Amino acid sequence: MKILFASSEAAPFAKTGGLADVSGTLPKFIREMGHDVRLIIPLHQCIDEGKFNLRRVAGFFVPVGERQVEAEIFEGRLGDLPVYFIKKDRYFDRPELYGTSHGDYPDNAERFVFFSRGVIEAANVLGFHPDVIHCNDWQAALVPAYLKTLYNADPFFGKTASVLTVHNLAYQGVFWHLDLPMTGLSWDLFTPEFLEFYGKINFLKAGLVFADILTTVSKTYSKEVQTPEHGWGLDGVLRIRKKELFGIVNGIDAQEWDPGTDREIASSFSARSLKGKDKNRKALREEMGLADTSAPLLAFVGRLAGQKGVDLLAEVIERLGDTDCQFVVLGSGEEHLQRLLVDVANRHPGRVAVHVGFDAGLARRVYAGADMFLMPSRYEPCGIGQLISLRYGTIPVVHRTGGLADTVSEFSATSGKGNGFTFRELTVESFAKAIQKAVKTYQNRPAWTRLVKNAMACDFSWDSSAEQYLKLYEKAVRMRTAK
Ligand code: ADP
Numbered sequence: 001m002k003i004l005f006a007s008s009e010a011a012p013f014a015k016t017g018g019l020a021d022v023s024g025t026l027p028k029f030i031r032e033m034g035h036d037v038r039l040i041i042p043l044h045q046c047i048d049e050g051k052f053n054l055r056r057v058a059g060f061f062v063p064v065g066e067r068q069v070e071a072e073i074f075e076g077r078l079g080d081l082p083v084y085f086i087k088k089d090r091y092f093d094r095p096e097l098y099g100t101s102h103g104d105y106p107d108n109a110e111r112f113v114f115f116s117r118g119v120i121e122a123a124n125v126l127g128f129h130p131d132v133i134h135c136n137d138w139q140a141a142l143v144p145a146y147l148k149t150l151y152n153a154d155p156f157f158g159k160t161a162s163v164l165t166v167h168n169l170a171y172q173g174v175f176w177h178l179d180l181p182m183t184g185l186s187w188d189l190f191t192p193e194f195l196e197f198y199g200k201i202n203f204l205k206a207g208l209v210f211a212d213i214l215t216t217v218s219k220t221y222s223k224e225v226q227t228p229e230h231g232w233g234l235d236g237v238l239r240i241r242k243k244e245l246f247g248i249v250n251g252i253d254a255q256e257w258d259p260g261t262d263r264e265i266a267s268s269f270s271a272r273s274l275k276g277k278d279k280n281r282k283a284l285r286e287e288m289g290l291a292d293t294s295a296p297l298l299a300f301v302g303r304l305a306g307q308k309g310v311d312l313l314a315e316v317i318e319r320l321g322d323t324d325c326q327f328v329v330l331g332s333g334e335e336h337l338q339r340l341l342v343d344v345a346n347r348h349p350g351r352v353a354v355h356v357g358f359d360a361g362l363a364r365r366v367y368a369g370a371d372m373f374l375m376p377s378r379y380e381p382c383g384i385g386q387l388i389s390l391r392y393g394t395i396p397v398v399h400r401t402g403g404l405a406d407t408v409s410e411f412s413a414t415s416g417k418g419n420g421f422t423f424r425e426l427t428v429e430s431f432a433k434a435i436q437k438a439v440k441t442y443q444n445r446p447a448w449t450r451l452v453k454n455a456m457a458c459d460f461s462w463d464s465s466a467e468q469y470l471k472l473y474e475k476a477v478r479m480r481t482a483k
């Protein structure tokens with residue numbers, strides 16, 4: 001099969017979150033299964049053309065409203081995977097991907113109309129006519145709408161199927177209605193059945209309506225998004241399409257995330273030989289200015305956003321003041337949450353360390369050095385932090401929601417089964433209780449070692465998820481040709 005994987009970010013080129021992890025990994029696995037998959041992303045400012053050996057392969061024009069916007073295509077490789085970069089400095093030569101801490105870029109509608117339309121036009125210019133375009137999130141969600149409207153009569157794209165993966169339903173790309181002409185789509189589509197969303201246009205909704213197949217990044221989340229509680233106003237649309245909606249849990253690249261070979265960490269280790277983990281803990285304490293104690297070290301790595309339950313985290317750290325444990329927090333995001341955490345750290349020097357910023361190397365040292373990994377997310381489509389932490393023998397303590405519910409199971413010292421600790425009710429009390437249970441287990445050394453080994457034995461590699469995606473690509477093609 002020929003598959004074009006369209007995403008606004010992909011590791012290691014540009015990353016703000018889990019979408020980049022998936023986009024930088026899943027296509028490689030599908031390629032290894034013998035398919036001609038190629039990745040396409042915008043050429044963001046953070047992508048160093050020299051470092052990644054990118055070369056210009058074509059110039060082309062992308063219609064945006066009445067204009068023909070001139071742009072270029074660069075090509076690079078990720079292993080064997082061809083990666084195309086759409087270069088248009090006016091849109092993508094910016095310090096951040098989507099906006100600053102003061103808010104989204106005001107021209108995001110135009111930027112991602114250009115990108116979505118550019119994906120199809122680039123494929124054409126490159127002579128690569130995919131059987132399936134796998135679109136991700138709102139930034140690429142107009143692609144399915146284009147395929148079924150403006151390109152429906154096109155000899156190539158008229159047969160191209162689309163799969164849309166929703167990595168986080170809360171981000172939808174909602175813009176005022178007067179941006180519609182820029183999309184090139186007809187006002188006939190400005191109705192509640194199609195793009196209209198409470199008087200505005202909603203890019204993600206366009207994708208949800210037009211894509212042949214829809215997926216979310218875990219089974220539980222695929223059910224949750226059909227409820228008013230987690231549907232962000234789109235649960236009705238998703239219920240209508242529930243027969244074409246599937247949940248496939250994300251994997252992680254087991255080579256990329258391997259405590260046995262990770263060069264960023266102080267000492268390598270494996271499930272068979274855990275000694276290195278102690279060295280990493282010690283090194284992390286030193287790096288973060290934490291006291292040297294025998295207490296367990298609890299960590300958080302993630303976006304500082306309401307979704308991630310950062311307020312609960314700050315409160316639980318205060319609440320557990322007397323409990324014998326230390327905290328290390330790495331995150332960037334909303335300013336008030338940064339301040340909240342820094343205040344907590346200032347009140348507890350030596351016991352709580354907070355590093356504000358995005359630091360991929362430090363994240364690895366935290367995964368390797370911590371004993372427990374905290375994810376009190378209000379909702380979590382899949383979550384990658386818990387998967388990485390399991391791989392590094394760092395025990396997740398998580399809110400039982402979305403992908404966290406699908407990947408973390410409660411440990412029982414009696415049966416010796418389970419890989420972490422979960423709590424159902426989203427309150428500081430139940431979060432604190434789960435942590436206390438984890439800390440108590442930590443003091444029972446044989447039980448803890450069993451638990452760490454269970455965690456490290458979990459297989460969340462991409463193989464089985466990639467196979468599930470392939471089946472859905474085939475299904476999408478069948479659906480497209482049947483119409
Ligand atoms: P989301 O996509 O909602 O942000 P995920 O758990 O799916 O959350 O993925 C987050 C990814 O980003 C993980 O790989 C995590 O390690 C990484 N990450 C998040 N914040 C930071 C940070 N401040 N520094 C380094 N890595 C981070």
